[in-house]
Amino acid sequence: MKKILISLSLFACVLSASAQSKFEQDRNAIKALAGYYKVTFNYAETFAADTAYKFHPRYHSWGYEWATIVEDSPKKIAIQHLLVVGDSTVIKHWREDWVYEQPTILQYDKDNTWKKVTLKPAEVKGRWVQKVYQVDDSPRYEGIGTWVHVDGRHEWQSKTDSPLPRREFTKRSDYNVLNRGNRIYLTTQGWMFEQDNNKVVRSADGDKTIAQEKGYEEFTKVDEAKFAYAKKWWAGQQAYWADARKAWDAIYEKNPSIKLAGKKDGKLLFEQLFDLAERSEKEKWNSDKNKAETIKVINNYVNAS
Secondary structure, eight states, X not given: OHHHHHHHHHHXXXXXXXXXXXXXXXXXXXXXXXXXXXXXXXXXXXXXXXXTOOOOOOEEEEEEEEEEEEEEETTEEEEEEEEEETTTEEEEEEEEEEEETXXXXXXXXXXXXXXXXXXXXXXXXXXXXXXXXXXXXXXEEEEEEOOEEXXXXXXXXXXXXXXXXXXXXXXXXXXXXXXXEEEEEEETXXXXXXXXXXXXXXXXXXXXXXXXXXXXXXXXXXXXXXXXXXXXXXHHHHHHHHHHHHHHHXXXXXXSEEEEOOOBTTBXXXXXXXXXXXXXXXXXXXXXXXXXXXXXXXXXXXXXX
């Protein structure tokens, strides 16, 4: 009996070490998404059941992007993306938070509305939620999946809904939900964000897919020297946006659903917060004043319940 107990104890230790090794592999893969990149964006509609559907032109663009880790705790890694234009222009871009075994997910419905959904324990165990935010840190989409490390490959994938992509939301009104098939995998030169998307009309009668789309966003490492101005710019902005994230976290924590408004006083939410960030840096506002003003602005655009 004693030998059996010892064997079981050793077996438990081996399992624990194995699980920790997988967890650290996950964390290392996520942290590898940070860096200095040239990003190419390529999208093409590939199929439509309706033969009368007119395919839209392919989309191609590129830019330079710095992805910097702004939070690193054992079960959460937050990466802020900064778009660099020329030598003296930086745009706060999207953010991705990776959270391990999160029991809820903020699911997009339609009409700028997200609803919190509780997941089953089996859907959560060993998995990471990728939480993607817009430039003003408002919600965009969340997807859950398992990082897989096999034969030298490191990849993660999920299926989730989101609003229209930025490249189309001001140009199209023939669909209102993008059902995203997201696949992220590391490459020798950086990483790839591959997508298999359905463009969906969501109504009271259900969902109707009008077209399918293939997308590739390729992040290729480039010389860090190009991002010297971006580093200086972010050094002056990051304290404000840390406070803004806390303001949003409080909203996400206490509300089961969130609906975002469009323009208020002739401005979109990101324009208001970008103005506050600039004023915060120039006028050296204290943190308490920043927080109060930011919370007031965000609440003006958020219809939470």
